[in-house]
Amino acid sequence: MSKTDVLTIDQKRLAEAWQQTLPTVLNKSDQAEVTADEHDPKSVRIHIRTAGHSMYTFDFQVTYMDSREVKVDLVDVERADQTVDERNETIQQLVEDYVRHIHECAQALKRITS
Template sequence: MSKHDELRIDQQQLAEAWQRTLPDTVNETDRATVLPDDGDPKALRITIQAAGHQAYNFDFRVKYVDSREIKTTLVDVEKDGRSVDERTDIIQQLVQDYTRHIHECAQALHGLTHA
């Protein structure tokens, strides 16, 4: 792999591609929103609204390390607009699920990002 294997796609186009693709990888009843990260042109902000009575919102930051690899960071978990303890089993399980879905989405977009 060359050292120049970096992301070569406009951040807005990338966010739009993620917005089209991510809903196919998360649970049908969950809602996902993808926006460019204002502070980093190689990063996106993803909010996933978990379906069901819990009404959790998960905020993730996804940064492209290179054109194929992403680093996913959980930024915050909220319930009814308030931050909640992220260490509970149910939240940890959801975070793992969503992280997996985010990586599936990144893989689905390899054709676009790894040009």
């Protein structure tokens, strides 16, 4: 892979594309909010609210390593506005599920990022 393979899309446009596409790969009842990362022009922040009574929220940072590959980092998990231990098995399963959906979204957005 050459060093010239870099993300060239405007960050605001990238965040808008994620905001439009991510709900199509998530569970219908989950809600997602995508914003540009103010500290890293190659990243977007994703805030996901789970459906139902669990009241979990997940925050992820998605960083483009190049125009195709993303690195997904879990930033925070909360339940009813309280930080929770993300090592809990249920939370780990949800995190894995969301990371998979985030990678699906990145695949779907390749048409605008490469």
